[in-house]
Amino acid sequence: MQEAFFLKSAKGGLFCIGTLHADNKVARQSVVIVPPFAEEMNKTRHLLAALARQIADVGYDVLLFDFFGTGDSEGDFADSSIATWRSDIDTVIQRMNPRVKLHMVGFRSGALMAADAASRHDVHSLTLVQPHLSGKQQLDEILRLRLTAALMDGGNREGVSALRNRLMEEGETLEVAGYGLSRDLAIGLDSLVLRGLDTRTLATINCMEIVSEPAAGTRDGLREAIDDWKAAGMQVNLDNTVCSEFWATREIAPCPALVDGIVRRLVN
Amino acid sequence: MTTFDRVRQIVGESLELGERTSTLDPETALLGNIPEFDSLAVLGVITALEKNFGIQFEDDDITGETFETLGNLAAFVQTKL
Numbered sequence: 001m002q003e004a005f006f007l008k009s010a011k012g013g014l015f016c017i018g019t020l021h022a023d024n025k026v027a028r029q030s031v032v033i034v035p036p037f038a039e040e041m042n043k044t045r046h047l048l049a050a051l052a053r054q055i056a057d058v059g060y061d062v063l064l065f066d067f068f069g070t071g072d073s074e075g076d077f078a079d080s081s082i083a084t085w086r087s088d089i090d091t092v093i094q095r096m097n098p099r100v101k102l103h104m105v106g107f108r109s110g111a112l113m114a115a116d117a118a119s120r121h122d123v124h125s126l127t128l129v130q131p132h133l134s135g136k137q138q139l140d141e142i143l144r145l146r147l148t149a150a151l152m153d154g155g156n157r158e159g160v161s162a163l164r165n166r167l168m169e170e171g172e173t174l175e176v177a178g179y180g181l182s183r184d185l186a187i188g189l190d191s192l193v194l195r196g197l198d199t200r201t202l203a204t205i206n207c208m209e210i211v212s213e214p215a216a217g218t219r220d221g222l223r224e225a226i227d228d229w230k231a232a233g234m235q236v237n238l239d240n241t242v243c244s245e246f247w248a249t250r251e252i253a254p255c256p257a258l259v260d261g262i263v264r265r266l267v268n
Numbered sequence: 269m270t271t272f273d274r275v276r277q278i279v280g281e282s283l284e285l286g287e288r289t290s291t292l293d294p295e296t297a298l299l300g301n302i303p304e305f306d307s308l309a310v311l312g313v314i315t316a317l318e319k320n321f322g323i324q325f326e327d328d329d330i331t332g333e334t335f336e337t338l339g340n341l342a343a344f345v346q347t348k349l
Contacts, residue, residue: 039308141311147330148314149307152299159327177308248312250284250304 002053007065009091011084012074016092017049018063019056029103029124030061030096031266034089034117036108037138038077038179040247041070044107047246051105051259058267061100065092078173078180082113082135082188089117103266106131108247109138112192119198126199127206127262130247133221135189143167146176195225204235206265208258211240237265271349275342278320282313294339299332310335323348 003020006013021027033048033055035041048064055062066073067088069080096102101124106114111131118126132138143160150157158166166172167186174181199205207226209218218226218238229236243255269277272294280289283304298305314325323345334344 141315144314144330145307145311147327148310151310151330151332151335152307154332157330161327248308250309 002049002056006074007091007095009068009088011068011079014065014068014074014088014091015072016063016065016095018052018061020061020063020095020097021059027061027097027100028059029101029266031055031063031103031105032089032092032096032114033062033064034104034106034110034114035064035066035071036110036247037067037070038142039177040108041066043249043252044247045071046252047255047259048107050254050256051262054259054263055266058263060266061097063092063095076180078182081182081184082192083184085113085188086116086120089113090120093117093121101125103127105129105262105266108132109135109189109192112194112197115194115197115199116192118202119200122201124202125204125206125266126202127208127265128194129208129258129262130210130245131194131207131222133194133219133225135192139186139189142176142181143174146174149177195221195228199229199234200232202234204237205229206262207236207238208261208265209238209240210245210255210258211242214240214242216240239265271346272339272342274320275317275345276338278316279313279338279341282316283309292338294337294342296338297336298338298341299335313341317345321345321349 002017004017007016033052035048036044052062052064067085069075069077103125104114104123105127107129109132111128112135114126140160143163146163147160167174167183171183226236239261241258241261243258244253246253246255276292318324334340
């Protein structure tokens, strides 16, 4: 049965939903789902909850959480940092049964955070759903969003580099689409790179890409990362799922094929 | 397909306009005219155009004039090809 509860972390309670089987019904394996940030998380939440339910249905333990300062967890977004969010993931992992195999499923920037966590924990498999290739890439997108918002308002239109300067050099917290983007968070984001992450203990990496047609080519950057991982001796799977870019669509877009695809990879 | 047709298709898909897409012409005003065209949507259109045409928008390209009409936007994309 899916439950909702707060998990105590260093800076505040983390809102979690999931299913943890009682000890007398030990789950075969466990899964931690790592969500995307900000607006992408809002659009993705329904899908993550559906994934958690389906994973529980195959008898696994599963937890989905909100990072500190996001969703229903305590704290303000402007007080968050990558360091805080790393420790959030550590807190959630510590809650899982240490005697069974741990899998992580990360969406978008959550994929970057999950890959980062795999270098600190014993993770058996990593599933990356349309991962951002770097935190810098996501930060540029966020700053660009601020630019387009200024365009709509007819306000002062500062370029991305000017905004970066205000953020990094002057330490100003920028407001973007209702979220307070702090220098701490920006510096942390810049430090995350998918390709450079140490994923030595992993056996398998599953890449799930959202495409508009089945025969779509693999994104630059991801292809290189996959080559690196294969060269390091990992089993790497790449699945294309045709559906809309659910983290960005105006209306909530379900994607049952993606959920099925992820569960299929987890039970194999 | 002309550049204009491709741009129109991409804008229509980005904004999820469905059948309304075919009613857009070069004079159709975008900014301030189409309700779906908010800042997130503009970002979505820019990203989709970059991906589809293999072009890059510079900060200076993101102006009111570029996004004033669909014709302006298509003409701008043409200059980047």
